Amino acid sequence: MRERERRRLPIVPVITPCIVILALFGCKPSATDPTTAGAETPPMDVSTVTVAATTVPRMLDLPGRLASTRVAEVRAQVSGIIQERAFEEGSLVRKGDVLFRIDPAIYRAEVDARIAAVAKAEATRIQALKQSERTETLLERQAASTAQSDIAVATLRQAEADVASAKAQLARARIDLDFATVRAPIDGRIGRALITEGALVNQSDATKLAVIQQIDPIFADFNASASDPGRLVERAAGKEATEVRLVQTDGGLYPTAGRLLFTDVSVDPGTGQVSLRATFPNPKAALLPGTYVRVRLAQGMKADAVVVPAQAIQRSSAGEAQAYVVADGKAALRPLRTGALTDTGWIVEEGLKAGETVVVEGFQKIQPGMAVNPVAWTGGKTAAVPDPH
Numbered sequence: 517m518r519e520r521e522r523r524r525l526p527i528v529p530v531i532t533p534c535i536v537i538l539a540l541f542g543c544k545p546s547a548t549d550p551t552t553a554g555a556e557t558p559p560m561d562v563s564t565v566t567v568a569a570t571t572v573p574r575m576l577d578l579p580g581r582l583a584s585t586r587v588a589e590v591r592a593q594v595s596g597i598i599q600e601r602a603f604e605e606g607s608l609v610r611k612g613d614v615l616f617r618i619d620p621a622i623y624r625a626e627v628d629a630r631i632a633a634v635a636k637a638e639a640t641r642i643q644a645l646k647q648s649e650r651t652e653t654l655l656e657r658q659a660a661s662t663a664q665s666d667i668a669v670a671t672l673r674q675a676e677a678d679v680a681s682a683k684a685q686l687a688r689a690r691i692d693l694d695f696a697t698v699r700a701p702i703d704g705r706i707g708r709a710l711i712t713e714g715a716l717v718n719q720s721d722a723t724k725l726a727v728i729q730q731i732d733p734i735f736a737d738f739n740a741s742a743s744d745p746g747r748l749v750e751r752a753a754g755k756e757a758t759e760v761r762l763v764q765t766d767g768g769l770y771p772t773a774g775r776l777l778f779t780d781v782s783v784d785p786g787t788g789q790v791s792l793r794a795t796f797p798n799p800k801a802a803l804l805p806g807t808y809v810r811v812r813l814a815q816g817m818k819a820d821a822v823v824v825p826a827q828a829i830q831r832s833s834a835g836e837a838q839a840y841v842v843a844d845g846k847a848a849l850r851p852l853r854t855g856a857l858t859d860t861g862w863i864v865e866e867g868l869k870a871g872e873t874v875v876v877e878g879f880q881k882i883q884p885g886m887a888v889n890p891v892a893w894t895g896g897k898t899a900a901v902p903d904p905h
Contacts, residue, residue, distance in 0.1 A: 560886065562878035563893035564842055567822055569870040572863060574818040575856040577763065578792075580738030580811040582803055584729040585795075588702045590615060591724050592717035593695040594623065605708045608801075609700045609728060616698035616725055618717065623693035630686035637682040641675035648672040704730035705801060729805055734798040736762060736774065738811045739789040760794045762803075763810035767857075772797050776813070812856075822868050825861040825893070828876045829854060840875035840882065841868070842890050847875060849884045 596618035603615050651668035654660035700706070706728045717723040762770035774796035783790050794811060796803065828839050829852070837852045852867035868874065875882070876893040 559889040564890040569820040586730040618696040620696040634682040637678040644672040644675040759814040761812040842873040
């Protein structure tokens with residue numbers, strides 16, 4: 517029994533040093549501790565700008581739709597068979613260009629018949645004229661009665677009227693013959709042909725053959741709030757210079773500025789808006805009727821405006837504007853209310869003050885509350901990532 521107790525006693529001093537060693541190693545922080553690694557990671561470099569108050573043009577963006585200056589529906593004015601289509605679909609045509617040719621045989625025959633009718637009426641008039649002259653001579657010699665003279669004069673007047681009627685019918689026949697050649701009524705771009713060669717067109721149905729739209733210049737129709745209709749009317753009347761720009765679907769501005777033509781004389785009672793129209797030059801037919809666009813009107817200058825580069829503005833999942841602001845070396849995501857987009861960036865109506873620092877580039881690599889190292893933004897591309905090698 518005593519031998520067993522003696523064998524157990526040496527085990528105690530061996531276990532005690534092991535516990536002390538494990539306790540010492542457990543107190544030492546691990547190299548893979550995330551808090552330790554975060555403390556050792558240097559702040560992320562981000563490109564920033566310091567917001568300054570400036571004076572910018574006050575712009576108003578309104579949704580609108582492009583419309584043709586003039587629209588002409590080409591229709592058949594005489595009946596017949598289409599013999600030829602003389603234009604290329606989608607091309608530019610000039611006023612008077614030949615578009616279609618209708619079979620003119622019937623109308624040429626009608627013209628010939630009317631020419632013969634004019635000749636016959638003219639011969640009858642000449643005979644009546646000579647008879648009237650003879651009767652007048654006999655009346656002077658008292659060889660004819662006054663009644664005979666009156667009959668001769670009336671016959672002459674009737675013959676002259678027959679000549680005038682025959683000439684009018686001839687002119688009408690020539691007009692019908694000319695209508696057999698369908699011409700463009702205006703300058704513009706012609707669409708597809710709505711009828712083909714060999715088809716029968718009818719004058720009574722006024723068959724539509726094609727549509728021509730004049731798109732240079734082109735109209736932009738849009739609506740604005742009628743809260744200040746007086747200023748809009750003055751601008752449309754040319755009393756106040758107003759720059760009108762067209763914002764295309766890709767966000768870029770149409771290179772040529774337009775001008776405001778007029779405002780409507782009444783306000784829509786349902787929406788409380790007034791209709792406006794602007795005109796824009798379109799020599800290259802880059803703008804097409806029916807396109808939805810945004811019309812930008814200048815409304816004077818805005819003083820002490822806070823403008824940030826367009827790259828600094830982000831959009832949340834709800835579509836709200838936001839941007840990273842650097843304060844005390846840390847990035848904070850702040851919601852903003854933006855105004856119009858200018859050539860220098862977005863106008864911030866609420867959420868920023870002059871003197872604050874905004875992240876322009878590099879915000880994709882940071883999170884709210886993360887320490888950052890602000891670097892002055894030069895307006896170029898984002899700095900290249902260092903080569904890992």
